[in-house]
Amino acid sequence: MVLLAGGRVVTPDSVLNPGWIRLAGPLIDAVGSGDAPEQPTVDLRGQWVLPGFVDLHVHGGGGASFTDGTIDQARQAAAFHRGHGTTTMLASLVTAPLAELEARAAMLAELADDGTIAGLHLEGPFLSPARRGAQDPRHMLAPDVAIFERLHAAARGHLRVITLAPELPGATRVIEAATRAGVTVAVGHTDATADVTLAAIDAGATHATHLFNGMRPFHHREPGAVGALLDRDDVTCEVIADGVHLHDIAIRLAARAKGPGRLILVSDAMAAAGMPDGRYQLGSMRVTVAGGVARLFEGPGDPGRADDPGQADTGAIAGSTATLADAVRHAIAAGLPVPDVAAAASTTPARVLGIGDRTGALSPGLAADLVACDNEFRPRAVMRHGEWLAAPLMG
Ligand SMILES: [Zn+2]
Numbered sequence: 001m002v003l004l005a006g007g008r009v010v011t012p013d014s015v016l017n018p019g020w021i022r023l024a025g026p027l028i029d030a031v032g033s034g035d036a037p038e039q040p041t042v043d044l045r046g047q048w049v050l051p052g053f054v055d056l057h058v059h060g061g062g063g064a065s066f067t068d069g070t071i072d073q074a075r076q077a078a079a080f081h082r083g084h085g086t087t088t089m090l091a092s093l094v095t096a097p098l099a100e101l102e103a104r105a106a107m108l109a110e111l112a113d114d115g116t117i118a119g120l121h122l123e124g125p126f127l128s129p130a131r132r133g134a135q136d137p138r139h140m141l142a143p144d145v146a147i148f149e150r151l152h153a154a155a156r157g158h159l160r161v162i163t164l165a166p167e168l169p170g171a172t173r174v175i176e177a178a179t180r181a182g183v184t185v186a187v188g189h190t191d192a193t194a195d196v197t198l199a200a201i202d203a204g205a206t207h208a209t210h211l212f213n214g215m216r217p218f219h220h221r222e223p224g225a226v227g228a229l230l231d232r233d234d235v236t237c238e239v240i241a242d243g244v245h246l247h248d249i250a251i252r253l254a255a256r257a258k259g260p261g262r263l264i265l266v267s268d269a270m271a272a273a274g275m276p277d278g279r280y281q282l283g284s285m286r287v288t289v290a291g292g293v294a295r296l297f298e299g300p301g302d303p304g305r306a307d308d309p310g311q312a313d314t315g316a317i318a319g320s321t322a323t324l325a326d327a328v329r330h331a332i333a334a335g336l337p338v339p340d341v342a343a344a345a346s347t348t349p350a351r352v353l354g355i356g357d358r359t360g361a362l363s364p365g366l367a368a369d370l371v372a373c374d375n376e377f378r379p380r381a382v383m384r385h386g387e388w389l390a391a392p393l394m395g
Contacts (some may be wrong), residue, residue, distance in 0.1 A: 001029065002386070006190060007044030007372065010051070012361050014257050021049065026385040030364050048338070051346035052087025052360050052369030052384060053324040054353070056161060057121060057238055057266035058210065059282060061273035061323065066091035067283045071107050082389055083269070084323040085371035085379040088350065088359055090160055091117045094283035095124030095135045098147065105154035112158035116354055119160035122151060123209065127189035128165035130369040132151055132219060133214045134296050135187045135189060136251045136284045136316035143170040145177045159183050160353055165190035166225075179204030179291030186238075187341055189214040190225050197228035201235060207352060208237040210268055210326060211254055212327045213245050213317070230257040236352055238266045241331040242322035244293050248334040250326075255331075260340040264349050265327045270294060270319035280376035287318040294318040329377040 002023040009019030009031065009066050016033035020040065023029055059065055062080025063249045064073040074091065081089055091099060091108045101122070111117045124149075129137040141147060143164055152159050162178050163186040166345055175185045187200055188209025197205075215238040216224040237258050241251050245268075255263050267273065274291045279297065280287045286297035295315035322330075324345055331341045342361075350360025359367045368386040371379050382389040 005040035054349035060271035
């Protein structure tokens with residue numbers, strides 16, 4: 001049996017320092033604190049051991065993406081994130097022509113069949129042009145149950161999350177249909193008021209797509225979607241804790257308001273994650289990455305050109321160039337306790353996906369999905385289903 005020992009092991013209850021993890025094939029057999037019960041196979045001294053990260057919102061990475069390109073490129077994007085500690089991920093699609101969305105959903109369903117991804121997240125097409133961010137407003141549609149059913153069918157049971165704007169006509173029926181189909185409904189890219197958002201939650205929405213980003217700002221007399229999503233205990237909230245999309249105060253306030261079981265870290269990464277500055281695509285939108293910050297490219301006549309004068313010089317912030325490991329590191333640096341960050345990066349998103357009994361925590365009986373990090377929380381080795389993805393760099 002493989003025994004990992006000597007590191008700081010982050011479990012749902014505490015940090016075991018030192019702790020040990022005994023594996024039985026692809027599963028965790030036992031976890032304990034103190035001296036290892038036998039001679040360790042891998043010496044983890046000086047390392048933090050976190051559960052493998054679970055990313056509910058990721059479009060690509062390592063120069064490849066889920067939103068365009070071939071199935072091999074989609075595999076490449078998944079492999080890039082796995083190598084950085086994300087052992088479970090959804091593939092997130094952005095707003096695109098319906099036929100294209102159907103084709104991509106069908107293609108990505110193959111990756112879900114073979115376990116490369118845990119399913120699909122449709123970020124669109126039922127979004128608000130008023131809060132479009134880097135999404136293409138030309139292909140946004142009013143919510144329609146028949147369209148939802150087509151996309152759901154194309155994904156062959158692998159559609160896990162759909163992001164929509166609840167203020168659009170027809171949204172309530174789509175929320176109800178998706179909920180009946182077992183698809184998590186996320187509120188996002190929305191100009192909804194607090195009251196409309198509360199009604200959407202009552203209809204079945206349970207999740208917030210990148211809270212704060214793509215929503216009207218919180219106002220004390222009209223707290224908007226942000227206020228409603230933070231206030232309701234039956235809603236989990238994603239945040240993009242990359243140091244670009246949110247001020248650290250916003251991250252800490254969301255963490256306090258939601259508590260450790262309801263905050264979720266996502267990367268919202270695009271193809272440019274792990275790549276140099278330059279020009280990239282996010283679906284149909286051209287994106288320029290400078291200094292690691294991705295923004296819509298705003299050349300003359302470019303479809304991504306913002307008509308909001310406040311955005312005209314800079315372009316809307318597009319997806320991130322961060323990995324979930326980067327978000328974990330940033331959230332810890334922003335002051336969130338390590339166990340809470342592990343919950344937000346692994347345990348809670350696994351629960352949202354309905355696979356909390358299989359992965360998302362360092363607990364006996366779950367998959368041996370883990371990330372060994374150095375003292376600065378940089379991943380040094382990643383294990384998925386009991387197999388090292390990269391040679392352990394410690395010991
Ligand atoms: Zn996104």
